Amino acid sequence: MIKYNYFPGCTLKTTGTELERSALKVSEKLGFQLVELPKWYCCGTMVSLTSDNKMHSLGAIRTLTRVQETGDNRVVSLCSICYNTLKRIDNRFNEDPDFKSAVVQFMDEEPEYEGKVESLHYLQVLRDDIGFDKLKSAVVRSLEGLKIAPYYGCLLLRPKEMSIDENYENPSILENLIESLGAIPVDNPYKNECCGAYETVHNPEQVVSMTYDIVEGARKNGADAIITSCPLCHFNLDSRQTLVQQTHPSFQPMPILYFSQLMELSLFDEKPVWEKHKISPEPIIEKFFVEK
Secondary structure (H helix, E strand, O other): OEEEEEEOOOHHHOOOHHHHHHHHHHHHHHOEEEEEOOOOOOOOOOOOOOOOOOHHHHHHHHHHHHHHHHOOOEEEEOOHHHHHHHHHHHHHHHHOHHHHHHHHHHOOOOOOOOOOOEEEEHHHHHHHHHOHHHHHHOOOOOOOOOEEEEOOOOOOOOOHHHOOOOOOOOOOHHHHHHHHOOOEEOOOOOOOOOOOOOHHHHOHHHHHHHHHHHHHHHHHOOOOEEEEOOHHHHHHHHHOHHHHHHHOOOOOOOOEEEHHHHHHHHHOOOOOOOOOOOOOOHHHHHOOOOOO
């Protein structure tokens, strides 16, 4: 069985547990294993982009150093933010001599990071190492007729050097995953737009507006549900629909799933139990599990 170093990040141990649980379950089914790093640190999430702010990057560097110590210079993340942060900080370490020097000096009591760790997203492993053909062959329940709108958001694709898809303006990796499961990918003009990110804390009205556009964009093209790989995107698109209903009385809620949950629905016989959803995914589950 292929093994990968796995960096879960903070959210997958709290509000994003269903992303982790379903992805780990799917991994075993497809013949690879995510081995959680024995020690890891918060990636720093949306670390500062200002050149004079280096402290917020140290958590990512420490985690990359822990990966380096395993002898396997690859690390897989499920969370879009964690993936982007680790990859972006590694790039900065290798391309910014001042940043590298400051980090090395500050962390003088730890092993020196060599800048050779490759940060991967789980979707890249599926596409490049496992292959969508193998995913398709593992399907036990084709999701035929189910219309799914992929939502990429920002951090799987931007900046372009971090993109998991060569065509970062019009990606297809999630569409290919959806098709492998027998479902129908539905285009959405807002699939690469920001969900509002942390504006949800102090400017929820803005996030409500963005959530409305994203969900309605999917609905107008016939989607039954939206899939994402980001816990923050999931929170905004799922939880903020309640506020959307208050400002748009005719708005109809739509389930928001993690991409790994869609795979779980298709790859296993047993009925999934998903509890951390504001908008119930039961209408999606019931399409494929008829009570006897």
